[in-house]
Amino acid sequence: MRLSRFSFRFYYTALGLLLLLSMVVAVGTGALDITARQIVLYLLDGLGVHHDAAINTLQRNVFFEIRVPRVILCALVGAGLSVSGALMQALFRNPIVEPGLIGTSSGAALGAALVFVLGKSFGVVADTFIGALILPFFAFAGGLAATLSVYRIATIGGKVAVATMLLVGIAINAVAAGGTGFLSYIARDPQARSITFWNLGTFSGADWKACIIVAVVTIPAVLIALRYSKGLNALLLGEAEAGYLGIDTEKLKIRIILLNTLVVAAGTSMVGVIGFVGLIVPHLLRMVKSSDNRFLIIGSSLLGGIVMILADMVARLVIAPAELPIGIVTAVVGAPVFIWILIGNKRSRHLGGFYA
Amino acid sequence: MLEVDSIRYTVGDATILDGVSARFDAGCLSMIIGPNGSGKSTLMKIAAHEILPSSGDIRYGGRSLYAQERADVARFRAALSQNVDLAFPLTVEEVVMMGRYPHFALKPSAADRDICERAMARLGVDRFRERNYLTLSGGERQMVQVARVLAQIWESPASGSRYLLLDEPTSFLDINHQHHLLGILRSIADDDVAVIVVIHDVNLASQYADRIVALHDGKNVAEGRPSDVINPELFFLLYGMRGKMVRSDDLDFPMMIF
Numbered sequence: 001m002r003l004s005r006f007s008f009r010f011y012y013t014a015l016g017l018l019l020l021l022s023m024v025v026a027v028g029t030g031a032l033d034i035t036a037r038q039i040v041l042y043l044l045d046g047l048g049v050h051h052d053a054a055i056n057t058l059q060r061n062v063f064f065e066i067r068v069p070r071v072i073l074c075a076l077v078g079a080g081l082s083v084s085g086a087l088m089q090a091l092f093r094n095p096i097v098e099p100g101l102i103g104t105s106s107g108a109a110l111g112a113a114l115v116f117v118l119g120k121s122f123g124v125v126a127d128t129f130i131g132a133l134i135l136p137f138f139a140f141a142g143g144l145a146a147t148l149s150v151y152r153i154a155t156i157g158g159k160v161a162v163a164t165m166l167l168v169g170i171a172i173n174a175v176a177a178g179g180t181g182f183l184s185y186i187a188r189d190p191q192a193r194s195i196t197f198w199n200l201g202t203f204s205g206a207d208w209k210a211c212i213i214v215a216v217v218t219i220p221a222v223l224i225a226l227r228y229s230k231g232l233n234a235l236l237l238g239e240a241e242a243g244y245l246g247i248d249t250e251k252l253k254i255r256i257i258l259l260n261t262l263v264v265a266a267g268t269s270m271v272g273v274i275g276f277v278g279l280i281v282p283h284l285l286r287m288v289k290s291s292d293n294r295f296l297i298i299g300s301s302l303l304g305g306i307v308m309i310l311a312d313m314v315a316r317l318v319i320a321p322a323e324l325p326i327g328i329v330t331a332v333v334g335a336p337v338f339i340w341i342l343i344g345n346k347r348s349r350h351l352g353g354f355y356a
Numbered sequence: 357m358l359e360v361d362s363i364r365y366t367v368g369d370a371t372i373l374d375g376v377s378a379r380f381d382a383g384c385l386s387m388i389i390g391p392n393g394s395g396k397s398t399l400m401k402i403a404a405h406e407i408l409p410s411s412g413d414i415r416y417g418g419r420s421l422y423a424q425e426r427a428d429v430a431r432f433r434a435a436l437s438q439n440v441d442l443a444f445p446l447t448v449e450e451v452v453m454m455g456r457y458p459h460f461a462l463k464p465s466a467a468d469r470d471i472c473e474r475a476m477a478r479l480g481v482d483r484f485r486e487r488n489y490l491t492l493s494g495g496e497r498q499m500v501q502v503a504r505v506l507a508q509i510w511e512s513p514a515s516g517s518r519y520l521l522l523d524e525p526t527s528f529l530d531i532n533h534q535h536h537l538l539g540i541l542r543s544i545a546d547d548d549v550a551v552i553v554v555i556h557d558v559n560l561a562s563q564y565a566d567r568i569v570a571l572h573d574g575k576n577v578a579e580g581r582p583s584d585v586i587n588p589e590l591f592f593l594l595y596g597m598r599g600k601m602v603r604s605d606d607l608d609f610p611m612m613i614f
Contacts, residue, residue: 093443230457236443237454240406244437245508246430246458291444 008295011288015302022309023075027067030316034063070206071309073214077203077267078277078308080218082300084260085278086285087225090232090293091256092151092165095283096341099264100275102165103146103172108261108268109199110176110183111142117187136213139269143261146172151257200327201272203312210270217266221259222301228252228259229294236291274327276334277307283341357381358403358519358550363412365398365574372398373409374574380552380567382517385545387561388554390571391594396554397438399571400523403552404435417516430458432513434505435521440497442489448500449485452476455507475507479540495533498525502537506544518549526555538564562586562609570594586610 028034042063085098099105115138154165231252234242239249285299315324358380365373373395380386388396401407414421456468476482479499509518526534545551562582570578578585591599599612
């Protein structure tokens with residue numbers, strides 16, 4: 001296979017522009033159409049620049065309080081889940097790993113649901129700053145417990161047994177989904193009662209608070225992950241070779257799992273479980289250019305945002321004015337891609353591995 | 357100088373290495389021979405800090421391996437395992453560049469790229485630098501891996517020697533590739549690197565090695581120049597086979613025929 005001739009910088013620029021474009025299109029699209037001219041006006045207005053054009057206050061509020069935070073949250077969660085997919089795939093040395101498959105997402109959802117449902121009935125979660133942090137914290141604890149269980153059980157003699165990993169992932173997902181289902185069944189809060197919210201995700205509740213919480217976790221985590229890209233590349237040769245290259249593989253693995261769980265938990269506690277994005281995005285990047293983890297991390301954070309924004313637009317538009325849970329959109333597109341990767345894998349075993 | 361000092365390694369009741377001591381000098385191509393299960397690979401793994409011995413010490417340039425940072429050691433000691441696979445596709449160039457990882461923080465410098473280039477040229481893998489590693493043949497892959505470990509220790513450190521440890525690098529190669537690779541290892545050793553190779557083929561060891569270390573049952577049973585070490589008695593001890601030693605004026609090393 002010929003790997004692409006375009007430079008890394010070309011891809012970063014192209015993806016960055018596409019992300020910007022998809023954001024502009026997404027903030028303009030919905031039950032209320034907002035034109036590009038109006039977007040510019042609102043932005044100028046928001047920055048306090050004086051202009052003479054008339055402003056529609058209702059539209060302006062829709063724009064600033066609903067559309068913009070929603071699109072930004074989409075970009076952040078998409079980036080987080082995709083980078084998480086890339087990190088997990090490097091760690092497990094396998095291209096079919098993603099946070100939805102190995103329990104991270106469902107564990108985080110269980111942790112979040114626990115706080116959401118029980119916390120509300122005990123009155124612990126008030127609308128305070130601390131209250132806002134309890135939710136992601138429990139999501140983190142749940143996601144970490146699930147990920148570590150899958151990783152520990154599936155690792156035999158330092159190697160991840162893929163079949164075991166998938167089976168353990170199914171089991172952990174089932175346990176977590178059972179717990180989440182039970183909690184949503186006993187919940188009084190109408191949103192928490194909706195089991196589809198937890199299992200299929202939605203950005204309908206997006207607000208600035210959610211954006212800030214997810215941004216504060218995701219952006220630093222992605223930057224830190226970049227520092228580990230060399231170590232993750234070396235890990236592709238196996239743990240022994242990575243060690244010979246001076247990398248403390250045990251430390252690296254634990255740090256990656258923690259980082260990954262943080263990112264997934266922050267996103268999941270705000271928007272529920274959204275599958276397959278973390279699987280497809282790194283896969284696409286590997287196909288078009290390279291498996292270099294530095295590229296995958298930067299590329300995933302851009303392409304992940306684009307994919308999530310587009311998926312959310314589809315979710316908003318397909319049965320407008322009602323909304324589909326976004327997880328349905330990502331599953332409908334992602335599951336066939338997943339099968340396609342598996343088939344490609346089966347074939348390429350003869351040719352020397354994935355992507356060969 | 358790499359010193360292996362009374363290394364013992366036990367797993368449960370089994371003693372894999374039973375107090376092995378040996379020294380490997382810079383500028384010297386040393387080969388470790390011995391039957392299956394004699395502890396060759398284990399000794400390699402201990403010397404490369406992949407596993408810890410039950411007791412004993414490994415010293416690089418007089419300093420204990422365990423008193424040094426992994427990342428620091430990786431700048432003057434490279435090692436290659438028996439079977440290295442790659443989980444995802446990378447180009448040949450990207451794989452060789454991994455050898456420079458201990459030397460740069462985030463991005464390779466011009467010097468790193470230059471070294472990578474020269475290491476590829478030395479192993480003759482530069483002509484398929486853009487190829488996906490996973491599509492290469494076994495022989496080509498091995499050459500790429502050796503280029504990677506060579507790139508890792510390309511430059512001499514400010515003080516001390518360089519070390520290259522290879523576990524059966526020739527086992528999946530055809531005769532041509534075997535001799536090509538051993539010739540390159542020979543020249544790397546001549547560049548004042550301590551090259552230590554685990555090898556099964558005793559005649560290849562005899563032909564290329566400056567020194568041979570023979571392991572049997574976790575013990576170092578012979579050590580020295582090939583012409584001093586290789587004899588039918590040693591081979592009966594190691595392999596339980598009666599062989600015939602051939603010396604001729606055409607050969608400056610002893611050969612065994614079984």
